[in-house]
Amino acid sequence: MKLTGVELRRISMPLVAPFRTSFGTQTTRDILLVRVATDDAEGWGECVAMTDPLYSSEYVDAAADVLRRFLVPAVMAAGPPTAHAVAEILAPFKGHRMAKAALEMAVLDAELRTEGRSFGRELGAVRDRVPCGVSVGIMDSVPELLDAVDGYLAEGYVRIKLKIEPGWDLAPVRAVRERYGDDLLLQVDANTAYTLADARQLARLDPFDLLLIEQPLDEEDVLGHVELARQIRTPICLDESITSARDAAAAIRLGACQVVNIKPGRVGGYLEARRIHDVCAAHGIPVWCGGMLETGLGRAANVALAAMPGFTLPGDTSASGRYYASDITEPFVLDDGHLEVPTGPGLGLVPVPDRLAEVTTAAEWLTG
Numbered sequence: 001m002k003l004t005g006v007e008l009r010r011i012s013m014p015l016v017a018p019f020r021t022s023f024g025t026q027t028t029r030d031i032l033l034v035r036v037a038t039d040d041a042e043g044w045g046e047c048v049a050m051t052d053p054l055y056s057s058e059y060v061d062a063a064a065d066v067l068r069r070f071l072v073p074a075v076m077a078a079g080p081p082t083a084h085a086v087a088e089i090l091a092p093f094k095g096h097r098m099a100k101a102a103l104e105m106a107v108l109d110a111e112l113r114t115e116g117r118s119f120g121r122e123l124g125a126v127r128d129r130v131p132c133g134v135s136v137g138i139m140d141s142v143p144e145l146l147d148a149v150d151g152y153l154a155e156g157y158v159r160i161k162l163k164i165e166p167g168w169d170l171a172p173v174r175a176v177r178e179r180y181g182d183d184l185l186l187q188v189d190a191n192t193a194y195t196l197a198d199a200r201q202l203a204r205l206d207p208f209d210l211l212l213i214e215q216p217l218d219e220e221d222v223l224g225h226v227e228l229a230r231q232i233r234t235p236i237c238l239d240e241s242i243t244s245a246r247d248a249a250a251a252i253r254l255g256a257c258q259v260v261n262i263k264p265g266r267v268g269g270y271l272e273a274r275r276i277h278d279v280c281a282a283h284g285i286p287v288w289c290g291g292m293l294e295t296g297l298g299r300a301a302n303v304a305l306a307a308m309p310g311f312t313l314p315g316d317t318s319a320s321g322r323y324y325a326s327d328i329t330e331p332f333v334l335d336d337g338h339l340e341v342p343t344g345p346g347l348g349l350v351p352v353p354d355r356l357a358e359v360t361t362a363a364e365w366l367t368g
Contacts (some may be wrong), residue, residue: 007035022165022193043110047102048265048292063099083108097268104269113346125307133159133314158337159185159314165193189214212237225256245275263290281310291316296329
């Protein structure tokens, strides 16, 4: 499969409502798409880096730069690449996992389209649809939060995740649990907002029977999570701390987590995400698929990943309408709390040309 060129395309996608976490508020997603062209097919990748380096050290301008100057030239110079060779080709370049993931995703999409195979089949999906949760941002008040949760449950979401931070944790969790009862699948996500000194406060969440607390401490504080796990009953899930299968194995061995959130962009791609799934499955650790406010391109691949056997918890694979009034692909629509796994070649869908053109802010074509 010979690459004839790679397009880097920037799009601007307004959110249906502001999305607030402990590290900031988003109203619009500035997204970098990667399109690879081959002799036989095209493939699409989506970079999940944000505008600012707040969730991680990566940000979208840097992703575009490293792709343009280093990653794309390396892959094109390597000759006809297979998707499984992309990670090895790019290994000399340190970090930039989100950029690498987008390029690998595009090459894998093109390869699978050429061969007539789907992402789900390639990754090892065992289900034709997956249960969906929704991530609820930090609100200005508890009544506003309850109104939002009311709406998501009415739409059919089977799990609620509340973003939390110091000063917005106990009250919102208590309010949601009291209104909806113990049967609601409920979890919280701190996005590294706490320190080990907050262990007593986090322990106050234990009586609410949460599925998990996601990434309470700094991403580099793995040993802090080990100690926190000794002080609270709520299972700890690691997100930002896990960037590879090796990280996952180490965290599990240390006892730093009981659950792992797998975000393909954060770990360098869907093939590494599959390796993390396999490591966790071998250790009896449940995994679920996190979200990064993806368009339909990234959502298609995430849904395929979430259909693997070890994904036993509902993920953040929400419907397109959760974030975007109009997606760049045909929208993913919730059906009885689930999304269908695409079965067509590659991702199983492509951007709608008119919609893609409407949101495009820049595009450049790279050749060898």
